[in-house]
Amino acid sequence: MYIIVVGGGRVGRGLALELQALPDHEVVVIERAGPRAAELRDELGEMVVRGDGTEVALLESVGTSRCDLLIALTDNDGHNLIACQVAKHHFGVPRTIARVDDPLNERLLRLLGVDETISAARAVMAQIEATLPEHTVVPLLPLHGSGLQIVDLHVQPDSPACGKAIRDLELPQPSLFSLIVRPDGTPHIPTGDTVLQAGDEVIAVTPEDAEPQLRALIATPDEQEPAWEPGGAP
Amino acid sequence: MNVVIMGCSRVGSAIAGRLAEAGHAVTVLDTDPYSFRRLPAGFAGRQLVGDGTRHRFLEDAGIHEAQAFLALTQGDNRNILASQIAQHIYRVPAVVTRVYDPYRAEIFGKLGLRTFSPTNVGSEMAWAALFGEGPG
Numbered sequence: 001m002y003i004i005v006v007g008g009g010r011v012g013r014g015l016a017l018e019l020q021a022l023p024d025h026e027v028v029v030i031e032r033a034g035p036r037a038a039e040l041r042d043e044l045g046e047m048v049v050r051g052d053g054t055e056v057a058l059l060e061s062v063g064t065s066r067c068d069l070l071i072a073l074t075d076n077d078g079h080n081l082i083a084c085q086v087a088k089h090h091f092g093v094p095r096t097i098a099r100v101d102d103p104l105n106e107r108l109l110r111l112l113g114v115d116e117t118i119s120a121a122r123a124v125m126a127q128i129e130a131t132l133p134e135h136t137v138v139p140l141l142p143l144h145g146s147g148l149q150i151v152d153l154h155v156q157p158d159s160p161a162c163g164k165a166i167r168d169l170e171l172p173q174p175s176l177f178s179l180i181v182r183p184d185g186t187p188h189i190p191t192g193d194t195v196l197q198a199g200d201e202v203i204a205v206t207p208e209d210a211e212p213q214l215r216a217l218i219a220t221p222d223e224q225e226p227a228w229e230p231g232g233a234p
Numbered sequence: 235m236n237v238v239i240m241g242c243s244r245v246g247s248a249i250a251g252r253l254a255e256a257g258h259a260v261t262v263l264d265t266d267p268y269s270f271r272r273l274p275a276g277f278a279g280r281q282l283v284g285d286g287t288r289h290r291f292l293e294d295a296g297i298h299e300a301q302a303f304l305a306l307t308q309g310d311n312r313n314i315l316a317s318q319i320a321q322h323i324y325r326v327p328a329v330v331t332r333v334y335d336p337y338r339a340e341i342f343g344k345l346g347l348r349t350f351s352p353t354n355v356g357s358e359m360a361w362a363a364l365f366g367e368g369p370g
Binding site: 055085107 | 287288289309310311312314315318319322323335337338341342344345
């Protein structure tokens with residue numbers, strides 16, 4: 001497999017090192033900045049090419065038309081989008097992946113034919129969310145094109161789902177509970193009869209927009225807000 | 235018509251002046267307020283400091299109501315990114331993109347942007363000036 005990596009920053013370098021170790025992979029890293037390209041060349045050797053990975057002539061010179069996968073990892077959404085578009089539409093590269101800085105640009109990139117987008121902001125947010133105990137629904141992985149995502153559900157005490165069999169839950173459709181890890185750490189493949197209990201962790205496939213509905217099912221209902229009167233006693 | 239122009243370059247300021255004079259509602263976006271000095275005296279349009287590749291600045295510039303968007307910064311990729319946002323996210327009917335690199339101008343022309351390449355235009359004009367005719 002021939003893989004072109006555009007952008008030799010920390011992510012590009014790390015990826016190139018990993019790909020290089022795989023058998024039957026040919027890898028080229030394109031880096032625009034001269035000093036950085038020289039530094040990478042010292043470490044990674046011939047596979048590093050200095051140049052602009054959005055430029056047709058440069059992409060031509062590294063044989064992009066026989067490339068199987070182009071991965072654009074610069075810190076600039078415009079460069080990444082255009083490298084992927086030129087690769088796909090001019091050179092016929094079958095698969096392109098782009099890193100996205102501004103989460104608002106993810107939709108545009110997919111609309112324009114980039115096969116996969118990677119958002120550092122989103123990944124970091126998901127990781128932080130996963131460590132917060134009050135976060136009951138943690139998105140793990142969007143399944144691009146299907147409108148579905150894989151989520152991690154933490155069933156809370158006294159939540160509506162607690163003590164109910166999965167078949168009796170009003171789940172957003174389509175949903176599939178794929179795996180349950182019980183509080184004692186044992187994993188189970190659930191059936192419709194499986195009864196949920198507090199402390200269960202569920203890995204599920206659900207619609208991308210179903211988070212509020214899922215949260216209502218597995219979160220402890222809010223305690224009654226104490227009444228607050230303007231100008232009342234402190 | 236409502237026009238948003240990204241990049242108060244020489245070309246950007248000149249076309250902004252012409253469009254405003256012709257009675258169009260023009261908003262010019264540039265990341266550097268110093269660029270607005272190029273606008274003609276008495277320019278009736280709006281000037282806005284901001285990056286036209288970011289949705290929020292495009293919205294501030296009135297991209298939702300725009301009938302035309304022109305991307306005229308010095309950066310090809312910036313122009314192409316902003317133009318595609320205008321065309322595909324905000325559905326602006328007429329999007330014009332300056333792309334210096336003739337290859338990219340052609341590729342993105344095929345992908346639906348109205349691109350023009352000053353490199354091509356300039357070389358044709360230089361040819362005409364040299365030989366007193368169009369390219370042979």
